[in-house]
Amino acid sequence: MVTIGGTASTTAVLRVMNERAVFAEIFKRGKVSRPELAQATGLSKPTISMALADLERARLVRPVGLRTGNAGRAALLYEIRPQAGYVLAVDIGREFVRVAIADLVGDIAARKDEHRKGGESPRELVAWLAGLAHTLADEAGVALADITLTVFGTPGVHDKGTSSLQLAPNLPGWDRPGSIGLFEGVAGDAPYLVENDVDLAAVGEGAYGLGQGIAHFALVWIGTGIGMGIMIDGKLYRGCQGAAGEISYLPVGEGDPLVNRGRGMLESVASADGVVALAGRLGMRGVSSAKDVFDAARAGDEAAREVVAAEADHIAHALAGIIAVLDPELVVLGGGIGVQAGDMLIGPVTEFLGDLVALRVPMIKASTLGTDAVLLGAMAVGLTRARDLVFERAVAQAPLG
Template sequence: MVQGDPLMINWPAFRGGYVNLGNVVSMSGGTANTTSLLRVMNERAVFGEIFRLGKVSRPELAQATGLSKPTISMALADLERARLVRPVGLRTGNAGRAALLYEIRPQAGAVLAVDIGRAYVRLALADLVGDIVARRDEPSRAESYDEVLTQLSGIVDQLTAEAGMARADITLSVFGTPGIHDKETGILRLAPNLPGWEQPGAVERLADVTESPYVVENDVDLAAVGEGAYGLGQGVSHFVYVSIGTGIGMGVVIDGKLYRGSQGAAGEISYLPVGEGDPLVNPGRGMFESVASADGVVAAAGRLGMVAATAKEVFDAARSGDEIAGRVVAAEADHVAHALAGVTAVLDPELVVLGGGIGAQAGDLLIEPVARRLESLVALRPPRIESSTLGSDAVLLGAMAFGLTTARDLVFERAVATTPLG
């Protein structure tokens, strides 16, 4: 097991052959000589640029890395011998000789992304360039801890069979879950919607689901990663992703990097003192979540005499002009604005992305009143507020984005450890 901070990375199947980024070790156990070390560094640089740029020529790699053309050629030969990259044709149309193009070999690695939610589990298997080769979405069996593990294991078997691979062929699995993973006890804290995951060692049993190294990450943090990689957060250095649905949470991106805090609990805004919720009445839930989550919306409607089984019914009624539903939506907007006022005062984000079942699907009702109220609550210009364009795929895409970057390093390290230099 290799423990990162604040990530927890488990290695149930991969033992040995790991090349620590800060200390390259030869297979004989001694420190690599300077020539070998430089060669590995050059190969890593070239591999990273191909990963970033896609199909790319040797001159383009030389320009991107600053390495000489002979060095590029040597690195490409080693990477091709290790089956990490492959030639993919010629670029024509310019004067002079046509340039041979290289790309990452998709089959060099695989990433499993898993979103474990209260209502649904979503899994996707992708090759090393990010093309999804198999995917499943199913209603979650989250009422039972053992059943959801069995469900996940069965889906992984289906995905790998469809892709023509075994579980052991997966380079890295990334699990997104509510709550915070306590690395000392192996439990999920602050995840009341996933009963049973508070048992000691619960998270470690995910090793039964995958035979690959795996990472457990907060789902809303992964959604923020997904927004930064594929959604509205692209090119935005400072933004927050606020998920409002069954629960409430926030992912924080500062200077283009995910911020987790000292205990991995940054963004647990469900505990903000907003509204009139009572945590004693709603154990495991903070004040803001008690009043502004889906259950809070339904409860607010009930207090005003409206019978609704779901928050969606309330928002649909508001769109149809129902007066009581309109009052509920106005109260929801006020709660969200007060929470965002605290977030804005502390973090000063450029953008707030609203996600989750309420944030993404009721943006047409919430964004304008939230923005108007927020403007009266903060000292400076408030951030712009938008609904996520990724919808229910935000967590899955974030897991994929993180997994691809990490898997790239893993397959390179394995190749360096097992492939002799040419």
């Protein structure tokens, strides 16, 4: 709350609220005129003019030209000043680390995709990420001090009680208490968030992909692991422990030795390793990846087609439970298998679901974001939070109004 001489100033508070509303509307719309802002926010034109003047003085927004073509005077347009803040988005995957710096309007200033060697200790991984952040900042022409917020997308569940990552076997050592704190300092003094990678992929789908404009949808990630991100009323649902969507543990599929290696039943049969394992049991030779199996199926290999049929059956039974609980309008298939083999799976999965669900089958589509889903989700989360941070800092440093 804004205070003057220790006494709350109602006028000052209202001005800050108005400025926040105007700033958020510009952030949402991009280029926008004063009349459009007045109509969208319900604020008077003098109030809009005052808010814009304060936001421009704080270097949060800027005039960006005129809108012409309509009758009457040309309208002056305003937009967010891109350099008002920067987001560092980091996707820590099993095989790759993807890192990008975006300005406050979401334009990517620099990006790197680097192959992981695997098995790094937490300190080794953090040191590597810090080096990438420095390199990326140099390429983007910004200082690390200019980074407003860093968002890390990781496998597993962020246990806030112990400040550690649980259920993340591809990140050894991160289950130790306090490990999350190692991320501090990757990008200087910038605050940071740690989010589940599949949750971020769902946010990415909502912001940039097939989920745009859809309030209720689920992203089911099928690749080296299996997980789900849930969007309800346009917002990410995490659950009480942040573990909502850990569907790898659904009791779907026959038992498999992989279950005894810390993997859930569904993941043991429907992940990439499960696909390769079944192919081997069915007599396929020289198969080292799920992609090999799906390529062979496209080429007419009968054993490979049997694997694809089994995969579709596993996915359909998992989705039947998900649909019964969540009733989504859309299910997006992501991850390596979901994207690469979506053309082979969506048809039979939809057909199986017709016999498994009570009402109509939701739309089922393969993600169009590919390997960028997690990074884009981290960017979307970061931009929303960075917008609030730069506004709050502007108020703290020189109270708007």
